[in-house]
Amino acid sequence: MICPFCAHRQDRVIDSRESKEGDVIRRRRECLKCERRFTTYERSDEVPYVVVKRDGRREKFDRQKVLEGLIKACEKRPVGMAVLAQVVDEVESVLADSQDREVSTTVIGELLMTRLRAIDKIAYVRFASVYRDFQDVEAFLDELKDVLQRRG
Numbered sequence: 001m002i003c004p005f006c007a008h009r010q011d012r013v014i015d016s017r018e019s020k021e022g023d024v025i026r027r028r029r030e031c032l033k034c035e036r037r038f039t040t041y042e043r044s045d046e047v048p049y050v051v052v053k054r055d056g057r058r059e060k061f062d063r064q065k066v067l068e069g070l071i072k073a074c075e076k077r078p079v080g081m082a083v084l085a086q087v088v089d090e091v092e093s094v095l096a097d098s099q100d101r102e103v104s105t106t107v108i109g110e111l112l113m114t115r116l117r118a119i120d121k122i123a124y125v126r127f128a129s130v131y132r133d134f135q136d137v138e139a140f141l142d143e144l145k146d147v148l149q150r151r152g
Helices: 063-073 081-097 105-119 121-131 137-151
Strands: 011-018 024-031 037-043 050-052 058-060 102-104
Touching: 050 105, 063 081, 063 105, 063 121, 081 105, 102 105, 105 121
Parallel strands: 050 102
Antiparallel strands: 011 024, 024 037, 050 058
16 A cells, blocks of 8 residues: 555555445554554455436446535535445445446435435535536525425
8 A cells, every 4th residue: 555645655554344234344554654544445346337427428436526526515514524434335335236237327316415414404405506406596495495394
């Protein structure tokens, strides 16, 4: 592994843990040069999921891209990175359970929004505003009204 702090190529593993599902191994490492610690995750290679975009393009599912979208939606909100990583894990798990290796962005977006709605309403509305591409203020207000109605 390359140290993310000093780019040294030698480290030692301090701790290894398997996830509850057994599909990921978390390793805590220490750089032998700068002695700083960092975490890596190992997962087995599988047949990739192909995401079908709205315009028909297809691209490989990118876990990091999904996580970055969630991070943007949760910016300045009290939502921890562990929670966001868990959301992505849950969505990946749903995809893994599916027989189909092609999944539309609509399915992924709805899975993410369902989970975000339960975690943080503001983050949910932010994500929905980008994902659903509201064309006018009325559509945005309709979504806000729906959030407020479900709250009660």
